[in-house]
Amino acid sequence: MPDEPRNNPMSNDIRSVWQSQTKKPSNVSLELIRRKARRLEETAHQRVVSTSVAALIIVVIALYISWQLDEIFFRMGASALILLAVSLVYRARKAVSPGRLPLNATLSVSVDFYRQELERQSSYLRAGRNTIWPLLLSAALFLMPFVRGAMGKPGMPGFDSRESMYLLLGLVPLLPVMLTLVVSVFVAEGRKLSAVQKEIEELDGLRKKE
16 A cells, blocks of 8 residues: 555656656746846836826826916816826836846846835835825816805806806716726725735745745
């Protein structure tokens, strides 16, 4: 009986596969970490470009609103959008590594570099969750003239009290949509942040085994 597992061909095959997998963990990890680090670098640079384009569009729209609409609340909302656009570009550029991973980097150097990239990604995701608040502030400022008009105070030129009230009531069905959007952003960013944090912990575990 004790000799059966040793003489079992299937058992020998499983043992040989396991042994072949455990012989090359460092080489596979090194190549995988290099590939992930370079991919994260490329993603960060692409994010800067796309964020810069989006920020430029936001600034153009905000300046157009300030130029066309002579209303203090609209201009305050446009200013909040411009500050948001600037902060988006700043955060995206801050998430980019100042250097690049050398092609001949060792496993230890590659792990350290990739961990720094993940930490930048984590900071970017944490800041990204706060992006929704300036948008909500701008929306509230844009609606303020209509709120004042509905209350019988000086509001949006060309809108009397009844028209302002009808406009606000027409926006009520959009509130669940906005709430769903806010929750979705927080959930999605939270999942990404958890995934990044888990990978950081795995890298720390890999460094302890070295």
